[in-house]
Amino acid sequence: MAVLSKIRQRSLLVIAIVGLSLFAFIIGALIENKGFGTGTRNAGTINGVDIPFEDFRIKVDNAQKSQQGVTMMQATNGVWEQEVRRVLLEGQYEKLGLRIGDDQLINLIKEDPQFAQNPQFLNAAGKFDKAKFNEFIGSIKNSSPERWQQWLAYEKSLSQFAVEQMYNTMVKSGFYTTQSEGKFNYELENNxxxxxxxxxxxxxxxxxxxxxxxxxxxxxxxxxxxxxxxEESREIEFVLIEDKPSAEDEKAIKDKVNALMNSSVVYNATTGKNDTVAGFRNTTNVIDFVNTNSDIKYDSTYIAKKDLPVEHAEAIFNTPQGGTYGPYMFGDYYCISKSLGKKSAINAKASHILLSYKGAARSQATRTKEEAKAKAEELLAQLQANPGSFAMLAFTNSDDSSKQQGGDLGYFSKGQMTKNFENFVFGNPVGKIGLVETEFGYHIINVTDKQDGIRLATIAQKIIPSEATSDAVFTKATKFEMAANEKDFETAAKDNKLTIAPLAKVLALDENIQGIGNQREIVRWAFSAKEGEIKRFNTQAGSVVARLKKINEEGLMPxxxxxxxxxxxxxxxxxxxxxxxxxxxxxxxxxxxxxxxxxxxxxxxxxxxxxxxxxxxxxxxxxxxxxxxxxxxxxxxxxxxxxxxxxxxxxxKAPAVKDYNEVASRVNSQSKGSAAGRVYGALRKNADIQDNRAEFN
The missing domain is CATH 3.10.50 (Chitinase A; domain 3)
Known part of the structure; x- marks a missing residue:
């Protein structure tokens, strides 16, 4: 009860502190923005066209969801460039009166394979049926608001793409290279x-x-x-006090993992007696035991010896079924493993010579199927007589890119190769050479190796800093922050035996700082702080104490x-x-x-x-x-x-030629190829752009 009372008391104190902090934060934000709702609500303005923040934010969120691994700033910058391009080009379309009509839109939709080849939209003659399509669109509109919005977004993107293509075609049509220009370029290249x-x-x-x-x-x-x-920039110096596991932390994790090996005695509050709980060595429910005690869930995949941790591969692979191995370190984890048995030939290695023919999948060959088969049988006879010549014959005869490696395909598992090829490799012993037909042509295959696999149940616990280690890092960082504010930053670092990282120069929209990675919070702080200001930040790597060393205003570069x-x-x-x-x-x-x-x-x-x-x-x-x-x-x-x-x-001087059409045509093609990019570059260069992205990120 005493412990619960203390937890409740601390909870009330935390709630009070959070409440006061939240109030201070809101009031501070209001003061900074000069009141309620009077600040900018646009992500930017392009030639007088506002980009509303809310619309912009939704597009950024969608970009992040659709592009795995993209950071917030990467998504923000990508969407911003799209918006700038859209506004600048739409301004040109409006001046020229360019737009896509309903009939043009339908024609574009008809060209999309997902509609043009869909039996749902085809008539009896196998042609696209506009009436059936309109009926489908009408049903979406009436039955699913969400799908209807998705459809409207698709229509809009299709129209934007089409009108841009129309505009680019008009731009390209304005380029023409004359005979005189052709002659000039000819002499430039050949005199x-x-x-x-x-x-x-x-x-x-x-x-x-x-x-x-x-x-x-x-x-x-x-x-x-x-x-x-x-551009406006900031120069930051900082000290990183890493929050990493100590030697004691590593030992504690190792001991914790090792303790899971054997049975343990625990008190059962229901029966009032001690129970013996099975350990990893003798548990009858291995999978549940792993999932309960491991940071990485159970994986039933068979693993080849080459894919095991190098230092432990031999010992782990030779562990008998039901036997255990460990604890051992693998990366940032301490592990113990139990063998659940082996399986033969989970991977195979083979070399091949491909003889493709006209009409085979992905083939550029001109030979007939009959010619390919005859050639394959001839090569097979040579190889059966002299297997050592396989690599050379592959290099000189194969239609596959693996010819550069003597036909070697490396290791592969079942499901990675086409069926007939796979059946031959996994169904024959090492050393077997034979002929197989697939959709790609005729293959002469040499089975060169096979690998057995082991199924492991592995408990892995990440080696992380203990609470005591993290507290010590926090205390050290806080003391340094206080000392740096009282003394000189460099002096405080020297006194505390800390290393100041190389000066980092950042722009308003940057998010990465060399040495500590993605630290958008620090960049934002740098653009709101005063020169000389110091602040501590908690990061994944540890505590960062940063000092804003210099403010560089927009103007000439330093x-x-x-x-x-x-x-x-x-x-x-x-x-x-x-x-x-x-x-x-x-x-x-x-x-x-x-x-x-x-x-x-x-x-x-x-x-x-x-x-x-x-x-x-x-x-x-x-x-x-x-x-x-x-x-x-x-x-x-x-x-x-x-x-x-x-x-x-x-x-x-180069000899004169009858006409210079060939040179003129090449120069004209080059000019047209880069026309769209050059025109957009000119529009961008002369645009009036106000960029407020940094205020929202």
Whole structure:
């Protein structure tokens, strides 16, 4: 009774604390949002079109349900991109007056195999019957509101897809490549220039000799503001105090699992006597015993030795029926296993040579069925005389991709292969070679191995931190949080012998933090906290004490990030000036002597690739080569990899052709292929988008 009274007292205290906390939370939220319902209720606005939060949330929920393993933020971002695309394209459809009419919709539905091939919607002649279809839709509308809504959603998605295809077709129709453009591209690809060159790579000058100031970086960014604009971000430093099992915790789990092996004596309150409860070794109801005591339920599957824990495989597999093994560690679990018997040939291994023929399943062969059979019988005779040649004959004759492995299919179990193939492999001894016909053609099969399996009843209990260990982690994290608030974060970490993780930079919609994974709660906090603020978080890995080190507002990217983005380009521009001073001389030989760089030949270089062998792509250099007269030494050219001087030896123009339709057609096809993506990219770039996603996640 005393224990129950204490539990009740603690329960009342907890209820009171939760009630006060909930009240404080609600009031805080109201204050933050400046009252009841006055905050934004839109997930965003795209060119003046609001995306209501409730509609957006429902779509995100549906996306998460339909895509297994997708996180909330991944679903949110996917739906947001869909909404942006929908609004931008619908704006274009409206301007152009594009829409899908009822008759067009019916035609689209008729093309869907689930309707077009459904006998329910076909007439006596086997044609799609619109009246029968409309009768079906009417019955859904009248009998099932939920199915009716699903149908309307299907119609809407079908219409959206169709109108987008119509729009893309119109966009593509606007692209046309002329004969002149075809000729230009033909010459770009086929005109060749050969020239000598001297190049001094930028890497010959140490970066320390070309200082890059913050002022220079900032000036370059201001000239290219759109290119180097950065989103609002936060920089977080944190300490992770892992909540992991101690050595004592591991031993406690091992002892607990081991104790299940033997019978135990327990007091029976009903009879007032002690009862002996059977242990794992002598229980008569193994399955119930496992399901009662294990974190992983009983599995009746037979297991091959190769699939058992490596260190214990031999001992477990050789455990006699009814015998037990363990405890042993497997991953994060302590286990004990009981053998429930073995079964022969649960897996088999085989090699094959497939001879397919025209008309066989998935076949690209042109031979007839009769020719395939004759060839298979010929190969079978060779293999029966010389079984060692199987791999080579498979490589040179098989129509299956396994030919690359000499026909080896690896191990497989029953149900994985087509029936005739399976029957032969599992019905014949290892070493048997024979001929089998399946829907794929004729197979010459070599049975190479078989594996027996063991059925195990396994009790597995996860090795987790004890309450005492978790309490110690919580206490340590709390003390560190208090010390970090009183002292300097770095000093407090050093005093407590804790390691500060590398600085993490996050954007408003991020959810992952390197080292601790999905931590959306910490990201949200970072965007509401003040610089220097510290907070402790409970995570699956343990306690995280985080400090908001820096707030980066939207604008030009930070100087250090900018140096990483284009610092090399600015340094190379400075290096080019230093190199140009050295490249004196009116001949390449004189330039070579002055710089110590050899004269090299670039042979038959085309303008389209601008690729110089052993150097790489150099469009400025190749462009200059096509503009120079033969024998003339160029001025210095600051290229991608260094500074160049060149002298053209010869320019060969491609022979003229009767017409350039083939080239024009290829260029036109490439242009049309990327048209839809480029048009949407332009619409997205020029759209007025207000993104409020971060407020709801």
């Amino acid at each position: 060749k220039v050969t020239f000598d060159l001297v190049s001094v790579p930028y890497s010959t000058i140490d970066d320390k000799k070309v200082e890059l100031t913050n002022e220079e970086v900032l000036a370059y960014m201001k000239k290219n503001e759109k290119k180097y604009k950065a 100087i250090e990030d900018a140096k990483n983005a284009f610092g090399m380009k600015l340094r190379n521009e400075k290096k080019a000036k230093l190199i140009e001073v050295k490249m004196t001389g009116t001949t390449l030989e004189a330039v070579s002597k002055a710089t110590g760089s050899p004269v090299k030949e670039a042979k038959d270089v085309a303008a389209s690739g601008s690729f110089i062998e052993t150097i790489g792509p150099e469009p400025k250099v190749v462009g200059t080569a096509f503009s120079l007269k033969t024998g003339v030494v160029s001025q210095t050219i600051a290229g991608n990899s260094g500074v160049f001087k060149i002298k053209v030896k010869s320019t060969v």
